[in-house]
Amino acid sequence: xxxxxxxxxxxxEEFVSLTRGKVKIYNCGPTVxxxxxxxNARNFIVxxxxxxxxxxxxxxxxxxxxxxxxxxxxxxxxxxxxxxxxAVAETFTNAYFEDLEALGVKAPDIxxxxxxxxxxxxxxxxxxxxxxxxYVSEGDVYMDVSKVKDYGKLSHKNIEELQSGARIEVSEKKxxxxxxxxxxxxxxxxxxxxxxxxKGRPGWHTECCVMSQKYLQHPFDIxxxxxxxxxxxxxxxxxxxxxxxxNKLANYWVHNGHLNIxxxxxxxxxxxxxxxxxxxxxxxxxxxRFFLLSAHYRSPLDFTEENVGNAVKGFSExxxxxxxxxxxxxxxxxxxxxxxxxxxKGIALEAxxxxxxxxxxxxxQAIAALFDYANEIKNTIKKKDWVLNxxxxxxxxxxxxxxxxxxxxxxxxxxxxxxPAEIEALALERETARNTKDWVKSDLIRxxxxxxxFAVEDTPKGQILMRKIK
Numbered sequence: 137x138x139x140x141x142x143x144x145x146x147x148x149e150e151f152v153s154l155t156r157g158k159v160k161i162y163n164c165g166p167t168v169x170x171x172x173x174x175x176n177a178r179n180f181i182v183x184x185x186x187x188x189x190x191x192x193x194x195x196x197x198x199x200x201x202x203x204x205x206x207x208x209x210x211x212x213x214x215x216x217x218x219x220x221x222x223a224v225a226e227t228f229t230n231a232y233f234e235d236l237e238a239l240g241v242k243a244p245d246i247x248x249x250x251x252x253x254x255x256x257x258x259x260x261x262x263x264x265x266x267x268x269x270x271y272v273s274e275g276d277v278y279m280d281v282s283k284v285k286d287y288g289k290l291s292h293k294n295i296e297e298l299q300s301g302a303r304i305e306v307s308e309k310k311x312x313x314x315x316x317x318x319x320x321x322x323x324x325x326x327x328x329x330x331x332x333x334x335k336g337r338p339g340w341h342t343e344c345c346v347m348s349q350k351y352l353q354h355p356f357d358i359x360x361x362x363x364x365x366x367x368x369x370x371x372x373x374x375x376x377x378x379x380x381x382x383n384k385l386a387n388y389w390v391h392n393g394h395l396n397i398x399x400x401x402x403x404x405x406x407x408x409x410x411x412x413x414x415x416x417x418x419x420x421x422x423x424x425r426f427f428l429l430s431a432h433y434r435s436p437l438d439f440t441e442e443n444v445g446n447a448v449k450g451f452s453e454x455x456x457x458x459x460x461x462x463x464x465x466x467x468x469x470x471x472x473x474x475x476x477x478x479x480x481k482g483i484a485l486e487a488x489x490x491x492x493x494x495x496x497x498x499x500x501q502a503i504a505a506l507f508d509y510a511n512e513i514k515n516t517i518k519k520k521d522w523v524l525n526x527x528x529x530x531x532x533x534x535x536x537x538x539x540x541x542x543x544x545x546x547x548x549x550x551x552x553x554x555x556p557a558e559i560e561a562l563a564l565e566r567e568t569a570r571n572t573k574d575w576v577k578s579d580l581i582r583x584x585x586x587x588x589x590f591a592v593e594d595t596p597k598g599q600i601l602m603r604k605i606k
Contacts (some may be wrong), residue, residue, distance in 0.1 A: 138193065140358070141434060141496045143366060143389040144290055148496055153357050154387065159195045160356035161187065162348040162386070164365055165247070167204040168228035169213040173409035174424070174439065175395035175402035177239055179362050181425055182392045182433045182497075184241040185546055186360070189493050192545050200351045201244035202344060203229055205251050206337055211325045221327040225251075235412050240421045240547050248347045250338065254329050256346035257338045261318045263380045273309040275321030275334050279341075281314040284375040290389060291367035298367065316372050318342050341372035348385070349377070359386035363393055363434075364401075392433045402439065410439065419444065425547050426451040429499040450507070451550075452605040454543065457510040458552040459602030460593070461536035464517055465529060467597055472523030478516045479531045482538055485509040489542050499546060509539050520596045555601050559590050563601055566592065570599075 138151040153159050163183045166172050172180075180201075187197050205225035214221045229249075236243065261277055264270035269283040281287050281295075288298055298314055319342075322328040322335035329337065348356065354377055361370060370389065377385040394401040402409050415424060427447035431437045485508050492501035513535050516522055524532075543550050555563075566581040585592055591604040 138190075138494045139496055140388050140390060142387075143391050146292065149388070151388065153195065154355065157194065157196060159190050159197045159358065160352040161197065161199045161358045161360060162344070162352055162356060163199065163201045163244070163359075164344060164361040164369065165201040165203050165244075166228075166232050167207050167209060168225045168232060169207065169209040170228060170404065171231055171411045171413055172235060173402060173404065174412050174415050174428075175409065176362075177235075177412040177424070178395050178428045178433075178437070179360070179392050180236060180241050181239060181428050181547070183360050185429065185499060186358075186390070186497055187242065188545050188547060189497060198246070198352065199244045200246045200248065200348065202347050203232070203247060203249045204340065204343065205229060205249045206327055207340060211327065214326060221325070222251075231413075235416075238416050238421060239412060240425060240549075246351050248351060250343040250347075253343065253346050253350065254338065256350060257319075257342045258331055260342065260346055260376060260380050262332060264318070264376065267379065269379045270318055271311070272333050275336065276309055276317055277319035277333055278310055278315040279318055279372070279375060279379075281312055281316070281375065284379055287314075287375055288367075288371065290371045290374055293367070316341055316368060318376075341369055342376060344369075345373050345376045345385075348373075354381065354386075355384040356386050358388045358390055360390040360392075363391040366391055393431075393436045395428070395437050395439055397439045399438075419448070422548050422550075423447050423451055426503070429546055430503060432496075432498055432500050434496075449605055450503075451548070452603060454506060454510055454539070454548070455550045455552070456591075456602040456605070457513050457539060458536055458550055460514060460517055460600050461532055462552040463600030463602070464524060464595075464597055465533060467524055469525060469529065470523050472525050472528075474525065474527040475516070475519075475522050475531070478512060478528075478535055481512050482509065482535050485512065486538060486542065493545070502542075502546065506539065506542060509535070509542070513539070517597065517600075518595050522596075524597060552602075555590070559585060559588060559601060562588075563592060563599060567599060 139148040140151045141148050161183065166176060183199070187199050190197050206221065210221050210224050214224045217224065261270060264279065265277070270277055270279050288294055295314065317339040319331060319333055319338060320336050327337060328335045348354065359370065374385050377383060396402060397408050397410070400406060400408060423444070427444050428437065430447060485505055488508065489502050489505040492498045492505055522528065540550055562581055562585050566578050569577040569581065582592055586604050589604050591602050593600045593602065
């Protein structure tokens with residue numbers, strides 16, 4: 137049974153999809169005025185893993201992830217760069233898709249752009265005006281929050297709390313500080329559309345309402361995003377959809393925690409961010425994913441060199457497990473009893489992995505299960521009474537394949553690359569030295585192998601070569 141923490145109810149709930157065997161997810165994508173940072177990448181990777189896991193559990197998943205290609209920050213960027221807002225959006229939309237692929241994130245099924253859904257936004261705004269839940273003020277259109285039932289239910293704050301602590305725009309045009317803009321009057325900013333209320337452009341909160349309706353229909357199963365979107369963005373999505381149509385927007389609201397740097401939330405507004413594409417110049421996508429999934433998605437995570445260094449070591453150890461498997465499988469078969477313990481423990485550890493992911497997609501515990509599996513393989517190989525007969529070799533092979541398959545659910549690619557011939561030759565020379573008890577030469581060769589980026593591990597079945605963990 138899969139359980140998901142629902143921000144709306146503030147508790148874990150059994151996941152029941154609206155349509156048997158199918159799951160519909162809407163995730164708020166980027167605002168394309170710059171390259172996305174590693175904090176944004178956390179959201180994209182978390183949703184990618186949720187999608188992969190639900191697919192593993194037998195669901196047919198449809199993921200919609202929008203692109204906000206009209207917004208104040210895009211317009212401001214265009215002014216600074218002496219470009220059109222459309223040119224800025226196009227440049228960084230392309231970069232967004234490049235960086236998603238570089239992170240190993242599977243492309244969403246549907247990538248709608250806000251600018252391609254202006255008519256749909258006109259329709260919902262018009263409906264809200266008809267219902268006296270929105271009003272025109274000097275060419276702008278605002279949502280009248282006083283007409284919204286249970287406003288604040290997602291963020292679990294009452295109107296007074298929201299007014300005192302919210303990130304809201306203050307304007308004399310509004311009846312209330314909490315009223316939010318649905319349509320902005322044209323100010324000759326280089327991008328606008330005709331509308332029943334005059335030329336202008338849409339407000340941020342309306343686009344996701346219409347795109348999720350068009351491609352998933354309300355209600356759908358899961359709406360996701362970063363924790364900073366709970367208010368005002370997601371709260372305002374709910375306000376518009378439920379007021380305009382009377383329909384529930386989504387059944388489960390899933391929000392990932394902040395990625396922090398220097399004790400503060402990483403954000404462009406604080407200018408303390410690290411671009412995902414820059415991090416990928418230093419670390420592989422596997423390391424980045426391993427780091428970002430090393431904590432539960434709802435927990436804050438600190439970006440430090442130490443924490444990323446631990447991810448490097450952890451992921452390398454998983455990879456070295458496959459070097460151990462490959463090294464043993466290449467050795468000659470011998471006679472002896474079959475050992476069923478690896479297969480039995482493998483079943484239990486796979487169940488542990490699934491149980492962790494069933495419990496609100498707990499990737500930290502799932503990774504712990506992978507390490508337990510890797511250690512079981514390592515300890516099996518080191519057992520003096522374990523022999524490489526046909527049955528045990530098949531069990532070891534299956535264990536390596538299973539570890540690889542479970543890792544792939546998290547988007548990791550663990551593999552044992554071919555050992556260079558030079559390193560193989562050094563290992564053979566070292567083995568000869570050990571057989572003649574020339575320990576000094578053996579140790580010198582080990583050091584040479586390590587200097588070349590590899591390590592040698594001695595087992596009762598002989599030496600095994602693998603990547604050196606830095």
